[in-house]
Amino acid sequence: MKKVLISFAAATLLFTGSVYASQTSAQVSEKAVQSAKDTARQQQIGVVEEAVSAVMLTQNVLDKLDKKDIDGAKKDLEKAIGKLEVVLAHKDAPALLPIDSVITATEYLGDLKSIKETLDAVKKLLVVGKVQEARRLLDTLQSEIDIVTVNLPLISYPQALKLAAKYINEGKTKEARDVLEMALGTLVQNEIVIPLPILKAQALIEAASKIAKSDKAQALKHLEAAREELKIAKALGYTSSSDTTYKVLDDAIEKIEKEIEGPNKAEKLFEDLMKKLKEFKEKAVKAVNTKKSEK
Helix, strand or coil: CEEEEEEECEECCCCCCCCCCCCCHHHHHHHHHHHHHHHHHHCEECCCHHHHHHHHHHHHHHHHHHCCCHHHHHHHHHHHHHHHHHHHCCCCCCCEEEEEEEEEEEECCCCHHHHHHHHHHHHHHHHCCCHHHHHHHHHCCCCEEEEEEEEEECCCHHHHHHHHHHHHHCCCHHHHHHHHHHHHCCCEEEEEEEEHHHHHHHHHHHHHHHHCCCCHHHHHHHHHHHHHHHHHHHHCCCCCCCCCCHHHHHHHHHHHHHHHHCCCCCHHHHHHHHHHHHHHHHHHCEEEEEEECCC
16 A cells, blocks of 8 residues: 655645556556646645634633733734634635645555455454454555545634633633633534545546557557456445446446457547546545544
């Protein structure tokens, strides 16, 4: 399993990008993964600095309350409120302000046989109660790009800071601390997963479509590799809400293979398959977890 960690503020990702038709299937797959990582870097969006500052200042306020530095706590709280008022002044201010984001790319390098062997080992470990060992094995069955973004809720957070300021002014430091800790607990963590095998399959089919007439043998290798990637995606449990299924995609690939081996008039078949796979991929790329960030 190959893992790469890329940290930045926030990102919106569209994993498309071209492939070079002259490449081998392995090279096409490698380029597809690299293109996805490059797109993440290129399309990164800066954090909302005011939101980051507000969170840092909130933590400073809690520290100063612990040290009985009431005047310092008041000043930092005023600064935090001021930072967010700057954001609130914008008419297009978003409901969630990104303060941090991490992209983790994990590529599974095994095959279908190794996936089955790992799953069998997990089942055996669970039978004898070795849950943590089983969990560590399951963690290896990933081939995806994970995007985790932490956001500050603009609707509730400023109000919480103002309430805390009121309590401090009234000498109610315990109540102020409770409100601030609650505010930090409302930071929203969003996670999105992009399955790499589906992404690779898309790139391989695109590459095959470009050389179906000029290099029939390599085109067929690309299609076989795409079929294998889709089988791996299915074995790893990546699902899509699309009406298209893995079987539909596999049948479409088989139909193209027969056409290439015969009259070789597969343009329309390729077009239909890429359309199906594009929809399938887009609906497989989805938010899988939204929760409050633990602070």
